[in-house]
Amino acid sequence: MIYLDHAATSWPKPPEVLRSMADFLERAGGNPGRSGHRLSIAAGRIVYDAREAVAELFNAADPLRVIFTMNATHALNLALRGLLRPGDRVVTSSIEHNAMMRPLRGLERQGVALTVVPCAADGTLDPADLARALEGGARLVALNHASNVTGTLLPVAAAAALAHRAGALLLVDAAQTAGVLPIDVRAMGIDLLAFTGHKGLQGPPGTGGLVLAAGVDASLIEPLMRGGTGSRSEFEEQPDDLPDKYESGTPNGVGIAGLGAGVRFVMARGIETIRGHEVALTRALIEGLRAIPGVTVHGPLDPELCTATVSFTVAGRRVSEIGYRLDEEHGVLTRVGLHCAPAAHRTIGTFPEGTVRLAAGMFTTLDDIREAVAAVATVVATGTVAT
Amino acid sequence: MSDYGVILAHTTSAALRAEKVLKRAGLTVKLIPTPREFSSDCGMAVRFDWAQSALAQEALAAVGVEMAGVYRMR
Numbered sequence: 001m002i003y004l005d006h007a008a009t010s011w012p013k014p015p016e017v018l019r020s021m022a023d024f025l026e027r028a029g030g031n032p033g034r035s036g037h038r039l040s041i042a043a044g045r046i047v048y049d050a051r052e053a054v055a056e057l058f059n060a061a062d063p064l065r066v067i068f069t070m071n072a073t074h075a076l077n078l079a080l081r082g083l084l085r086p087g088d089r090v091v092t093s094s095i096e097h098n099a100m101m102r103p104l105r106g107l108e109r110q111g112v113a114l115t116v117v118p119c120a121a122d123g124t125l126d127p128a129d130l131a132r133a134l135e136g137g138a139r140l141v142a143l144n145h146a147s148n149v150t151g152t153l154l155p156v157a158a159a160a161a162l163a164h165r166a167g168a169l170l171l172v173d174a175a176q177t178a179g180v181l182p183i184d185v186r187a188m189g190i191d192l193l194a195f196t197g198h199k200g201l202q203g204p205p206g207t208g209g210l211v212l213a214a215g216v217d218a219s220l221i222e223p224l225m226r227g228g229t230g231s232r233s234e235f236e237e238q239p240d241d242l243p244d245k246y247e248s249g250t251p252n253g254v255g256i257a258g259l260g261a262g263v264r265f266v267m268a269r270g271i272e273t274i275r276g277h278e279v280a281l282t283r284a285l286i287e288g289l290r291a292i293p294g295v296t297v298h299g300p301l302d303p304e305l306c307t308a309t310v311s312f313t314v315a316g317r318r319v320s321e322i323g324y325r326l327d328e329e330h331g332v333l334t335r336v337g338l339h340c341a342p343a344a345h346r347t348i349g350t351f352p353e354g355t356v357r358l359a360a361g362m363f364t365t366l367d368d369i370r371e372a373v374a375a376v377a378t379v380v381a382t383g384t385v386a387t
Numbered sequence: 388m389s390d391y392g393v394i395l396a397h398t399t400s401a402a403l404r405a406e407k408v409l410k411r412a413g414l415t416v417k418l419i420p421t422p423r424e425f426s427s428d429c430g431m432a433v434r435f436d437w438a439q440s441a442l443a444q445e446a447l448a449a450v451g452v453e454m455a456g457v458y459r460m461r
Contacts, residue, residue, distance in 0.1 A: 033399030036420025036430045044431070048403035062451070064400050230430055231398045241397040 001331040002368045006361030007309045009198045020261035024254045033230035043253050050260025059184040065212040067246045072175040073099040075194035075210035079171050082221035086111030088139035094347045095119045095147045098340045119347050122300045123152030134166035144173040149344040150299030151306030160189030179266045185213050202262030207255040274362050278308040281360040285310045288373030298348045311355035319356045330375035334358050390437040395455040405433045412446035414439050
């Protein structure tokens with residue numbers, strides 16, 4: 001079996017991640033931050049250590065400004081719905097995932113002005129177009145770091161400079177890039193970084209977070225949920241202290257233990273090493289697929305300009321049939337369709353049929369890629385024409 | 388028994404952060420349930436040897452860890 005669906009979730013997870021999760025349940029069974037006894041402290045330490053690991057990975061100064069959430073969608077909702085008010089303007093791109101687009105469309109109905117800057121057919125965003133969209137000022141620029149459909153990287157650092165010049169904050173959705181590309185919130189000027197734990201960071205599902213950069217005024221961001229935090233228990237009002245303001249209810253301690261182990265695994269291997277490996281895989285994937293007659297590869301076609309996520313279509317052939325046969329006949333696991341990103345597919349011209357997406361991960365090998373490309377070639381050469 | 392200090396934090400995360408920062412600065416510290424005489428800002432506080440109080444406060448200030456209070460216990 002060749003697993004090429006890392007853009008949906010990474011698999012398998014490093015053994016360290018599984019061990020840390022079992023260890024949490026076995027040895028640190030207390031409720032983190034709710035009591036002063038040893039099991040609660042043990043659980044609290046594991047959660048805190050994960051916070052510190054995330055802060056270190058993204059070069060965020062203060063671990064207490066790492067807010068844990070269920071996933072990137074939760075983090076994006078917290079940032080968008082917490083910050084934007086009727087009358088505010090927000091600028092996004094046309095290559096976003098629905099995790100960004102749906103909360104934005106919902107806010108638009110509530111009176112937030114939304115501008116969607118069109119990307120090119122390969123998914124790239126021209127900073128000049130963003131600059132034009134920001135001429136009237138904005139409260140927020142909200143962009144994914146890389147498309148989950150084409151892998152196309154967006155110019156985050158340039159967007160930060162433009163956003164700040166317009167008086168806007170920059171929110172970055174790093175669901176596709178955390179753990180596989182260098183992310184430095186300070187150097188890149190990112191104000192709010194939303195990440196998921198279960199993709200490049202090698203953690204389990206049910207983990208993610210929002211990093212608030214040092215300069216971001218948390219009083220501007222309302223919590224999505226209010227409730228018990230284990231702190232300031234004498235008050236019935238939600239505390240303003242971070243991270244508790246945004247972390248009501250018992251956290252996913254076992255998941256966060258796994259996330260912390262995943263982040264440490266990634267840091268030990270080194271982002272540059274991981275990225276180098278994935279660029280080599282992506283180059284082989286793009287070149288291999290492009291050599292197959294009838295196959296169209298979407299995206300920038302340059303491994304340096306995208307993640308290890310590559311989408312293709314075959315003229316006259318259903319993506320569902322290709323994906324099904326890759327799985328059934330060759331054991332190659334892909335994801336077909338719209339990938340929760342209708343805007344992105346409209347941008348690259350593959351809506352509503354969608355694409356076949358192959359997404360490699362840090363444990364994928366060049367042999368895996370060669371086998372997968374050969375499987376695609378066989379499926380394409382022997383298929384039936386869609387009617 | 389000699390005097391000891393108690394550092395109160397607004398959140399558990401801040402208490403755990405203070406614990407780490409002080410350990411790195413070479414102090415012997417222990418997390419304890421917040422003493423009853425203080426409002427229970429969070430379930431745990433950081434206990435340290437009061438003789439090292441200047442060092443402790445210096446270490447916290449250097450890292451920018453904001454605390455709810457530092458108290459001397461007899």
